[in-house]
Amino acid sequence: MSTGQSKRTDPAAEDAAPGTANPESEDRTDRTGGGAQAGSESASDAGDANGESDHAAAEIARLTAENEKLRDQALRAMAETENIRRRTEREKEDTAKYAVTKLARDLLDVADNLRRALDAVPAETIEASEDLRKIVDGVAATEKGLIDTFDRHGITRIDPQDEKFDPNFHQAMMEVPATGKPGGTVVQVLAPGYVIHGRLLRAAMVAVAASGEPPQRVDTSA
CATH class of the missing domain: 1.10.287 (Helix Hairpins)
Incomplete structure (x- = not known):
């Protein structure tokens, strides 16, 4: 073998030489690394979706509670307005009646x-x-x-002759004994009374039968 003849290089040896990258190995690494990164991104996306779902549910609950509160306030305001309207109507009617x-x-x-x-x-x-x-x-x-x-x-006269004495509408001016009528019976109307739409305007001034009978006289001459 002459010294001037160049050496032939083995292609397999060159592929296995240190410091030389293996294309198949690099391809496997790329596929492995890419899969891990994709899995991490999928998990992150799922976490974000769950977070957004929880936030939406909390917002819905808050808005529902606020809506119920506003509805309750509206119903209370309507009820109060109706009460004021009725009270005003009643006062208006009373004013017209008793003017x-x-x-x-x-x-x-x-x-x-x-x-x-x-x-x-x-x-x-x-x-x-x-x-x-x-x-x-x-x-x-x-x-x-x-x-x-x-x-x-609406003004009505009260003439309670022979009626039971009623302190709500009658004023007793005197008691009359031995009338032969039950105690508390009106035996004389001194002045009639009056009511206006059922409300007392003036009590009737009356004399009433005294309660109980006077004691009987005992004959002691015998």
Whole structure:
């Protein structure tokens, strides 16, 4: 073998030489590393999706609770508004009903005086005088007109003769003994009472039968 002849290099030896990269090995490494990275990215995406789902659920719960709170407030406000409306209507009706209370109370004395004038004239005197009868008829017509006006405004006369005494509508001025009626019975109406739409305007002034019977006299002359 001559010294001038060049050496032939073994291709397999060159492939196995140190420091030389193996293409197949690099390809396997790339595939392994890429799979691990893809798995990590998938897990990260799944975690993000779960986090977003939890956040959405919490937001829905918060909005639901807020909606219930606002609904409750709205219902309470509606109920309060309805109560105010009803109270206003009731006060308006009461004002309309009792607007004439003061005037009616002042006119009660007029009604009393008309009745006293009629009661003061004896029936036989009226029959004896035509002129007096006309005057009495005029006074009676005036009294009736006043009472009719009271009725139109819800003012009703109380005349509790022979009725049980009622402290809500009657005022006892005296007790009358030995009337032969049960105790507490109205035996005389001194002045009639009046109510306006069921509310007391003036109590009837009455005399009532005394409770119990007076003691019987014992005859000791025998």
